Amino acid sequence: DIQMTQSPSSLSASVGDRVTITCRASQGIRNYLAWFQQKPGEAPKSLISATSSLQSGVPSKFSGSGSGTEFTLTISSLQPEDFATYYCQQYDSYPLTFGGGTKVEIK
Amino acid sequence: EVQLVESGGGLVQPGGSLRLSCAASGFTFSDHYMDWVRQAPGKGLEWVGRSTNKDNSYTTEYTASLKGRFSISRDHSKNSLYLEMNSLKTEDTAVYYCVRATPDRFYFYVMDVWGQGTTVTVSS
Numbered sequence: 501d502i503q504m505t506q507s508p509s510s511l512s513a514s515v516g517d518r519v520t521i522t523c524r525a526s527q528g529i530r531n532y533l534a535w536f537q538q539k540p541g542e543a544p545k546s547l548i549s550a551t552s553s554l555q556s557g558v559p560s561k562f563s564g565s566g567s568g569t570e571f572t573l574t575i576s577s578l579q580p581e582d583f584a585t586y587y588c589q590q591y592d593s594y595p596l597t598f599g600g601g602t603k604v605e606i607k
Numbered sequence: 608e609v610q611l612v613e614s615g616g617g618l619v620q621p622g623g624s625l626r627l628s629c630a631a632s633g634f635t636f637s638d639h640y641m642d643w644v645r646q647a648p649g650k651g652l653e654w655v656g657r658s659t660n661k662d663n664s665y666t667t668e669y670t671a672s673l674k675g676r677f678s679i680s681r682d683h684s685k686n687s688l689y690l691e692m693n694s695l696k697t698e699d700t701a702v703y704y705c706v707r708a709t710p711d712r713f714y715f716y717v718m719d720v721w722g723q724g725t726t727v728t729v730s731s
Contacts, residue, residue, distance in 0.1 A: 501671075534717050536652070543704055543721040544644075544652065550711040555719060587652055591717055595670040596642070596654040 502526050502590050506599035512607040519575045521602045523588035528568045532592035535564055535573045538601075539584045547586075548573065578604070609633040609720050611705045616725030623695050627725055629688040629705030636686040637661040640708035640716040643679060643690045645701035646724075653701075657708070658688060659716075695729045702726050 503526035513519050523533065535548040546555045548564040551571060561576045575582055583606055588599040615627040629641070640663075643655040656669035658679045667679050678691040688705055702724040708716040 531713065532711075532715050532717075536718075538652075543723050545721065546717075546719045549717040549719070550713055550715070553712055589652070589654075589718070591715060594657075594668045596657070598652040598654065601651045 501595055502529060502593060502597050504588055504590055504597050504599040506586075506588055506602050508602060509600060510603040510605060512605050513578050514607045515578055515580060517578045517607075519578050519582075519604060521573045521586055521588075521604075523566075523571045523573070523599050525569045525571075525590055529590040529592035531567055532590060533564070533566065533571045534589045534591060535562075536587045536589065537582075537584045538587065544587065575604075580606075609707070611707060611720060611722035613703065613705050613722045613725035616703065616727045618728045618730065619695055620731050621695060621697055621729055623729070624691070624693045625695065625727060627690040627692070627703055627705075627727070629690075629722055631686045631688065631705075631707070634707070636681075637683060641679075641681070641688045642706040642708055642718055643677075643688075644704045644706055644718075644721075645699075646704070647698070647701045650701075655690065655703070692727070695727075697729050700727060700729045 505524045531551040536544040538544040552564045585601045585603045610632045612630045642657045659666045680689045704724045705722040706718045707720040709719045711717045
């Protein structure tokens with residue numbers, strides 16, 4: 501199975517900050533990497549597919565990059581509605597696997 | 608509007624069975640892969656399994672640890688996806704999400720629309 505490791509597991513940031521989350525795969529997954537956002541008590545929401553393609557309706561402050569085994573999610577200017585937990589997921593091969601999550605909290 | 612509505616969750620004793628349902632609307636059900644993803648209380652996301660689409664003969668894939676106990680099926684007349692869960696264990700306690708998957712720019716299927724989830728509690 502491909503292991504997905506996110507770092508950090510949590511971070512504190514202020515409104516307006518630029519935030520970067522890293523996701524590492526235990527083996528190469530080409531560009532088959534997705535990002536999801538989950539707020540407390542809600543279902544996850546799809547943000548990015550194929551490493552860098554924004555899902556419909558997702559604001560451009562979110563961006564993704566990387567390839568192979570190392571990927572990043574960047575939020576250019578953190579807003580109150582962005583405080584949430586973020587998960588990466590590989591879909592290069594079965595079983596599909598998620599990272600452990602990164603909780604973004606208010607400083 | 609694309610919508611996925613799960614139902615069927617509840618309290619079940621260890622060793623029991625439960626069938627979850629997911630009613631899909633607003634899109635052509637047979638065109639899409641469909642996934643089940645679960646989340647134990649306070650934990651992260653875990654992929655349970657997948658049903659591919661009509662073009663791929665609705666084949667199924669499962670996470671290895673659940674294969675044999677869990678089974679995914681579809682009813683096309685009802686545009687519904689099901690998760691049959693048998694021999695349930697306390698560690699199966701989780702919110703179960705139904706998720707649609709759609710081709711990305713490389714034509715690999717990626718999760719894009721999530722249901723609101725249904726809660727399964729396995730306890731005596």
